Each structure stands twice: as C-alpha cells, then as structure tokens.
C-alpha cells in the first residue's frame with residue numbers, strides 16, 4: 001500500500017484537513033477525524049471501528065458499517081489510497 | 093466512563109476561494125414537538141408518514157388576517173377556498189371562525205353544504221359549472237361568479253325558466269403588472285370585454301349584476317399587484333354603477349397571498365422575506381377607500397385567501413428509510429414520503445427538521461421520496477446533519493394544496509391528524525389501503541384471473 005499519500009495530509013485536532021498534494025481543504029466531524037487519524041497511524045478498519053465503539057455511544061456493528069462506508073468515500077475523493085483495506089475483507 | 097455522543101463520520105470539502113459556509117450551526121433545529129405534543133408519539137399511533145394540522149395555528153392565522161383587514165376596511169368577508177384544503181375538520185375550523193365557502197366545482201359545493209354552510213354563504217367560481225349545479229346554486233342564493241359568455245346565457249335561461257330575476261357576479265381578468273398575467277378565467281378588463289359583459293347583462297334584463305371577482309394568481313410576492321387589482325376593480329364597479337345602474341355590493345379579490353414557505357427560485361427564506369398579510373391589507377384597503385365610492389355604498393371586500401391561512405398550520409412527519417452516496421459523492425437520504433404525497437415539493441423548498449436533536453456537522457444532501465421515479469425529489473439540496481434509518485423528519489409548511497392534490501401513486505395517501513387547542517390529538521383522515529382503492533374497480537368476466545400461470 002502506498003503510505004506516502006498520508007504524508008501529504010495535515011489533519012489538525014479540530015478536524016481541519018489540508019491536503020498538501022492538491023491544496024484542497026476539508027472539515028471533518030469528530031468521528032471522521034478519529035477515523036482518518038487512525039488511518040494515518042496505520043490502523044486497519046477493524047481496530048478503527050473497535051475504538052469508535054469504545055469511545056462513542058454506538059454499537060460495534062454500526063461503527064464498522066459507518067467506518068467502512070466512510071473509508072470508501074475517502075477513497076472516492078482520493079484522500080486515501082485505493083488499496084487501503086476498507087474492512088470488507090473482514091466480513092468475508 | 094461516560095461514552096461520547098456518536099455522530100456518523102463526515103467530511104466536507106471547502107469550496108475554492110470561498111469562506112467555509114459549512115460547519116456546525118446551519119440553523120437546522122430539531123422539531124420534537126408540535127403544539128407541545130411529541131411528534132414521535134403521533135407517529136407511533138398513526139404511522140409514518142403522517143400529516144399533522146394545528147388547530148391553534150389555523151385559528152391564529154385566520155384571526156390575524158381578519159384583524160389585518162378589519163382594522164383597515166369596514167366591510168370584510170373571508171371565504172375559505174376549498175381547493176386549498178377541503179378536509180372537513182379544516183373547513184370546519186374556518187367556518188367556525190366566520191368564513192364563507194369558496195368552491196370551484198359541484199363536488200366542493202356538496203362538501204360545503206355537508207359542512208353546514210348554507211348555499212347563500214357559498215361563492216361558486218370556476219370555468220365549469222354543470223347546468224344542474226347552476227340551478228341548485230341559483231335556488232340556494234349562492235354567489236355565482238360568471239366565467240364566460242356561455243355561462244351567462246345559461247344563467248339567463250335558467251332564470252327565465254324559473255320566471256324570476258337572478259343575481260350573479262362577473263369574474264374579471266386584468267393586468268395587475270405581474271407575470272404570468274392570467275387571462276383564461278373570466279372577462280378581460282383592458283380590452284373592454286368586462287364592461288361589454290356588464291352591458292350584455294343589463295340588456296338581458298333578468299340578471300342583477302351584484303359583484304366583481306378577480307383572482308390574479310397565487311403566491312404573489314408583490315403587494316402592489318393587489319393595489320392595481322383593487323383600483324381597477326373599483327373603477328370598473330363605479331363605471332358599471334354609473335352607466336348601468338347595477339349596485340356592485342362585493343369586490344372579491346380572490347386569493348394569492350404567499351405563505352411563509354420558500355419557492356425554489358427564491359433566494360432568501362420565505363419566513364424572512366415574504367411580505368406579511370398586513371402589507372397586502374394596507375394597499376388593498378387604501379385602494380378601495382380612495383376609489384371614489386360614496387361611504388354608504390362602500391362594497392364589501394371579499395377575500396378567498398387559501399394558502400396563506402393554512403400552509404403554516406400543516407406539517408408532514410416522514411421517516412428516513414436509507415442513506416446513500418450518489419456516484420458524484422453527493423449524500424442522499426431516502427424518506428417514506430414522496431412527491432405523490434407532498435405535491436408542493438415541485439414548488440417549495442420545505443423546511444426539514446429532524447425530530448430528534450442532531451447537533452452534528454451538516455452536509456449538503458438531496459432528499460428523495462420512496463417512489464421508483466426519477467422525479468421523486470423532496471429537496472434537491474439542503475444541509476442536513478447525519479440521520480439514520482428510522483429517524484423522523486418534519487417538513488413544514490405543507491398545509492396548502494397537498495392534502496387536495498396528493499395522488500395515490502405507488503404508495504397510498506397517509507393518515508392526517510389534528511392537534512386540538514387543548515392538546516387533543518385526533519385522526520381526521522384515515523390512511524388509505526389497497527382495499528379502499530380497489531373498491532372502485534371491477535374486472536370483466538372474460539378476463540381470467542389466473543395469476544400469471546402459463547396457459
């Protein structure tokens with residue numbers, strides 16, 4: 001996987017994201033920021049969803065569904081490498 | 093440790109060069125209650141989607157409008173425009189507040205009668221009034237507004253047959269300086285057709301012309317159009333009185349005031365920008381008061397206001413069915429009420445409030461209805477916090493035209509509920525069922541009902 005992509009993502013604590021590769025900026029909500037932070041750290045979807053369910057008032061299954069969809073979406077907008085594991089493997 | 097409140101992960105891209113107009117507070121509030129009654133309780137009892145009407149708001153609206161006009165003009169009459177909303181419970185409230193009935197078909201006329209309105213408090217408008225319905229209306233003493241020459245001749249013939257004089261008004265169309273300029277109903281003022289019709293009535297010698305009526309359009313955001321309309325009708329009335337000796341007792345300016353809703357093409361929200369009813373009352377009253385009527389012959393001002401009186405009293409509560417991402421990345425939400433239920437989606441940007449407080453980040457969203465039709469779009473674009481299947485949304489204002497123009501198409505019409513002044517909640521129309529719908533049909537005997545089994 002191309003981890004270099006993550007080096008160009010400057011994500012601040014309050015959810016402001018600057019993509020130095022494209023110059024685009026984004027705002028993430030708290031859970032969105034947590035997921036991207038974890039991806040940048042190198043965590044996989046199962047771990048990410050597990051941590052969400054620990055911190056937030058959300059069932060583990062919903063957390064996994066939502067983070068899977070979210071990671072997919074990050075791929076479609078080219079913030080996350082296409083070959084990033086989005087958790088579907090874990091379901092198979 | 094107490095867990096944090098969960099919100100679906102979301103990300104929003106900032107638009108090039110512009111300050112970020114997204115973010116936390118987009119004025120999206122929640123609407124857990126209507127008139128202090130919990131919306132989720134209503135849905136639990138009556139199902140989803142469900143229309144909810146507020147008696148308090150209906151009474152407040154009509155009293156406010158009556159006050160606006162009554163304070164400025166001495167002789168005012170409101171007639172409830174049935175087509176805007178002819179649920180009996182709704183009509184009943186308007187009649188209880190002193191409104192006459194304004195109807196545009198024999199069916200609406202029947203409804204008014206069955207709501208206890210005597211014929212002589214019914215205004216009968218419209219381009220098609222079957223012969224028998226004219227006979228009935230004339231016998232009842234209803235105010236018939238004649239739409240075209242053929243109808244005038246019909247009325248004269250009926251009067252002659254009855255062996256006595258009849259009374260009627262004329263529907264006029266005129267240029268009030270707005271577009272579109274409706275000229276398909278009634279007799280045109282500017283080309284002289286209206287005055288000619290009045291002369292023609294005089295020559296006939298059997299109909300007493302007693303009123304002028306014009307409805308210049310709907311959702312008219314410019315009060316000055318009504319100034320023009322009232323001035324023109326008043327001048328015509330004075331000219332008719334002078335030349336023909338008819339006494340014009342009523343000047344009926346129709347409906348057309350906007351509600352606090354927002355049209356798709358409007359820039360700012362209707363709540364903030366649509367003129368209040370006072371602005372209309374002011375120009376109409378002053379036009380009539382300064383038109384030159386002698387004080388003892390001041391005509392009664394008749395208003396057939398529909399939308400502006402009922403829109404804000406109606407809510408639709410619908411449920412979220414699913415979330416989607418469109419191929420272009422746009423977030424989509426599917427709800428259980430479609431354009432067949434909420435017809436006004438074609439014209440309005442309805443306000444959408446989650447029933448439960450959602451204080452998360454809002455995102456540009458399209459709201460689709462449940463129909464398998466591309467046109468089934470409830471809101472093409474709005475900023476909405478994240479929602480889940482089963483979450484309730486309240487759409488507002490939806491009280492005008494929806495519960496008359498709704499279609500049974502793919503899905504049935506839902507229940508309608510009213511919240512009374514004391515917080516009582518009552519169903520005022522049952523949700524439709526396949527059984528109800530199919531009651532009207534029959535299958536001819538030669539059509540085999542073999543359920544698709546091969547021959």
Ligand SMILES: Cc1ncc(COP(=O)(O)O)c(C=O)c1O
Nearest residue numbers: 173307310347348396397398399
């Ligand atoms: C003759 C007539 N009167 C009154 C109305 C009510 O109009 P609105 O709901 O715009 O007030 C209509 C609506 O089309 C109408 O045709």
